[in-house]
Amino acid sequence: MLNGHGGNIKQICNTYGLNPDEIIDFSASINPLGYPEVVRKEVFEQFNDILNYPESRCTDLRESIARKISCNKSNVIIGNGSNELFYLIPRALKPERGVLLHPTFGEFKDSFSNSNINVVEIINDDKDFPLINNNISRLKSVDDCMVFLCNPNNPTGQLTRKEDIIELVNDNPNRLIVIDEAFMDFVEDDGKYSVIKNAPLMDNLIVVRSLTKFYGFPGLRLGYLVANESIVNKLLQYKEPWTVNTMAQVAGIAAINDEEFAANTRKYISSEKTFLYNGLKGLNSIQPFQPTVNFILVRIEDCRTTSSEIQNCLMKNNILIRNCSNFVGLDERFFRVAVKTREQNMKLLSALELIIGDTATKENNRKDSAPEFVTG
Numbered sequence: 001m002l003n004g005h006g007g008n009i010k011q012i013c014n015t016y017g018l019n020p021d022e023i024i025d026f027s028a029s030i031n032p033l034g035y036p037e038v039v040r041k042e043v044f045e046q047f048n049d050i051l052n053y054p055e056s057r058c059t060d061l062r063e064s065i066a067r068k069i070s071c072n073k074s075n076v077i078i079g080n081g082s083n084e085l086f087y088l089i090p091r092a093l094k095p096e097r098g099v100l101l102h103p104t105f106g107e108f109k110d111s112f113s114n115s116n117i118n119v120v121e122i123i124n125d126d127k128d129f130p131l132i133n134n135n136i137s138r139l140k141s142v143d144d145c146m147v148f149l150c151n152p153n154n155p156t157g158q159l160t161r162k163e164d165i166i167e168l169v170n171d172n173p174n175r176l177i178v179i180d181e182a183f184m185d186f187v188e189d190d191g192k193y194s195v196i197k198n199a200p201l202m203d204n205l206i207v208v209r210s211l212t213k214f215y216g217f218p219g220l221r222l223g224y225l226v227a228n229e230s231i232v233n234k235l236l237q238y239k240e241p242w243t244v245n246t247m248a249q250v251a252g253i254a255a256i257n258d259e260e261f262a263a264n265t266r267k268y269i270s271s272e273k274t275f276l277y278n279g280l281k282g283l284n285s286i287q288p289f290q291p292t293v294n295f296i297l298v299r300i301e302d303c304r305t306t307s308s309e310i311q312n313c314l315m316k317n318n319i320l321i322r323n324c325s326n327f328v329g330l331d332e333r334f335f336r337v338a339v340k341t342r343e344q345n346m347k348l349l350s351a352l353e354l355i356i357g358d359t360a361t362k363e364n365n366r367k368d369s370a371p372e373f374v375t376g
Contacts, residue, residue, distance in 0.1 A: 016315060022318045031265055035217045036258040038255070043251055064256055071200040075229060079222075079244065081223045082208050082223030086108060092237065099146065101138075104148070105180060120145070122138050129289075143172060151179055151194075154180075160193065178206045183294065186214060186265070186269055207226045210223045214262075214265065215256075220245075279349040286356065307323045308332060310352070310355055311335065319347065322336040
């Protein structure tokens with residue numbers, strides 16, 4: 001079984017003896033259009049800057065982000081991917097306890113554990129996995145804590161309205177809410193859901209975003225958080241210097257200013273996620289969740305088939321998906337696929353159709369060949 005994060009292509013290819021260049025990776029939800037061309041141009045033009053130490057506070061990138069979301073650069077911290085920031089927050093702010101609503105991004109629990117923070121885990125038992133809407137009272141029942149939430153949620157894709165998050169933030173000033181908006185750039189009408197512009201004005205809200213998923217350069221590692229200046233200053237006391245390299249900073253500035261690329265991406269994802277969702281919906285024995293971003297959670301309805309079996313069969317077709325059985329609250333009935341190009345999406349659908357049909361045929365053959373026992 002291939003668990004852990006998506007995108008572990010090198011490790012998987014070494015294990016299975018495959019060629020990385022031939023793998024279609026549906027396990028990592030990265031922009032299928034790749035990175036903006038301006039990123040390549042700016043990185044090449046400024047490549048000789050690697051002769052010097054990177055700018056420790058990432059001032060230029062912070063200013064670019066601040067302009068984009070209408071806040072001050074003193075409200076922004078840049079990280080070596082959003083993951084660095086998830087570990088920094090509990091380490092620096094030392095909450096009495098952490099709260100998680102599962103299923104959600106696995107690094108949240110690890111970040112709490114790494115700082116020796118006790119974790120209250122709430123399992124979302126609604127079959128449609130709404131993030132907060134049906135669980136806000138359960139979250140409110142825990143005082144004096146730090147809550148990590150994904151919006152849109154990973155791996156389910158469900159969105160939570162801005163007003164529901166703000167209600168939770170306002171309910172208790174001693175409850176710090178950390179919102180992971182890693183995939184928010186992919187969301188249509190994101191103004192209905194994002195609280196990133198609220199964060200600088202509130203005492204108990206932090207918003208974390210990734211720059212590498214939407215802009216297609218996860219190998220560079222780049223993310224940022226937005227909060228009020230008091231929280232930012234506390235976090236900076238614990239943040240290591242020089243964690244963000246020069247090329248990542250250059251790439252980030254170039255990417256976030258490329259509005260044409262952003263518009264083209266949202267248009268492309270809107271079309272392809274609908275195509276892939278409809279294709280998955282047309283297959284027997286599986287039920288995809290309505291997508292809001294560039295990935296789709298799929299539930300296996302046929303109890304004879306597991307996500308591990310489907311994953312291993314797809315590997316024979318050089319297709320990698322995300323087995324979701326290691327997410328708390330999910331099991332071997334769930335897998336996740338990224339939205340890719342039309343050609344790649346069609347290959348996935350064709351392979352799944354054959355695999356699901358083949359699994360059902362084998363099971364029926366086993367039943368037909370089973371001996372009959374006569375009693376009486």
